[in-house]
Amino acid sequence: MTVLIIDDEVQIRKLLEITLNNNDYHTLEASTAKEGFSTAVVHPPDLIILDLGLPDDDGQNVLRKLREWYLGAIIILSVRSTEEDIIKALDNGANDYLTKPFRTGELLARIRTALRQTQNTTTVQKLEFDNLVIDLTTRNVTVDNELIKLTATEYSLLTLLAKNDGKVLTHQYILKNIWGPGYTQQSQYLRVFVGQLRKKIEPNPNNPKFILTESGIGYRFCTKIEE
């Protein structure tokens, strides 16, 4: 697996190089957008880690340009942490984002998820997460082998999130997919349904382990990352 690191900070590149090499990833490095583009073209990597604050081009711009042809995973790693920036980056095709300072364990987990998503294209019939099982063919959802009654909307919401396991989905994206393009501003609907869904599938709805909130951005479905 090859990871291209596009970041102008030497220290961050060094840190990422050591971390990734120790976890059996091969790394390529670029310190500018221009250098990043040419490296990505010559040696297409499996995943790109992109900093949004590059000296020669705006990071969102770089992301858009990359997404014109690059189909691999892109993870944003940036000090810019406003919700607008993150939502914009996700809309521009980033698979995930992390803000500096970050935990390396967290980064590695996100990398694994992003790689799994871009490489796994086989269709699955059953999604399993600990005690939660979603059978996509029969539309049956069980928790601890017990059938859970879900409304149609709840089921769509759950499968949308679960199919994108580990990836953050923005409020707008979820609303558009489940309620339709006219509902992208009705975030209260989403809150209500997520709340109901949590009550049905989470062992402790107040401290959810499946449907995690990314405050101000959206939701991420995952079993919690061990720390």
Place this chain on the structure above:
Amino acid sequence: MPLLSLSKTINNYNMKLKYFKQSLFNQFLLSNLTVVLVALICYMSVNLIGYHSVALLLLATVSVLSIFFSIYPVLSAAAMSALIWDFFFIPPHFTLHVTNSEDALLLLMYFVIALTSGILTSKVRELEKLEFQKEERSLTLKLYKTLFDSISHELRTPIATIVGASDNLLQKEVKISEEDKLELVDEISVAAFRLNRLVDNLLNMQRVESGMLEIKPDWCEVNELINSPINRLKNELATHKVEINIQNDFPIIRIDFGLIEQSLFNLLHNETNYTQPDSTISINAEYDGKNLVITISDDGKGFNEDELKLLFTKFYRITSNKTGGTGLGLSIVKGFVEAHGGTVQVENNIPHGAKFTLIIPVEILLLQDYMDFSNIAVKMNAQYETLTEAYRPKQVKTLKDSQETEAVE
């Protein structure tokens, strides 16, 4: 607390300066109108008092005006009054002509006195103004100095830890045990996160202070709001007992999640710093029909009278604190909550301990409302699915047919 009075004094000065700030046009208008008015009254009573006294009255008027207005309006009023006196009062009337040499001398003197009195008073006022500004500047400087002293101390402590720990790890002569190595690395990590928290606090303080803090309210669940900061402080709270009590079926509320979550984080972070391990921290949330009311209370020592008064003041740190701190955390809480039109209060808990209360007016979505919506949505969704269900096989068939036809061709 001197800093509290400092900022109050600055506000007072600003008020005073505003009092001098009338628009220039208004000043011209008011000063000349006053002169005309006084002249009119004198004109009607000139037979009684004689035209020499008129000069004195007008002069007095100009002097009084110079107390209130700035130099140019006063000078114009002085010139105006001199001309009026000459034109209407010095015989021959209704000409600027002066026959009597005594009157000519008087007119000249009038001009000189009116002008000098105008200039002198405005000079005095300029000086006063400068003095105000100087004092204001020195107050601001004092405030900045406190800020920088406190921040550089807060920055240097974790930096010193990082430098010291990494030096230890880098030295080649002495062999450090694996256990100690891990401990040093842990110290570095803790210091780094402390630095990061400080940067966050500074940025947040700047947002509050700039007056540009814009709240972006969105719908959120109170459970999430309360549990998020608790999760972020999981390690620090591990030694405390945390009791959460959230009213059942809490409506969905509309607030800026990020700001209120950060406020709760700051309050809880303080709790971990200022209460003993094993103390109980209770968090309550309820909706009182208008406001979201969150209380965070502990069974620690509580605060004395002075502390209760000054707790939310910028840079204020209670004297008994063991850990560092910039004294920014609680003033950020105040800023964020007030940006929502809410209030934050602190009082002593009974029998002992401290109790913080956040009262934030919120828009809500009642359970009944969204259950109704939910039913409609689910119904529509089901109808949509039956519809697509009815059409789906047909479409697939047509597609298959056409593919087959193509294959045959």
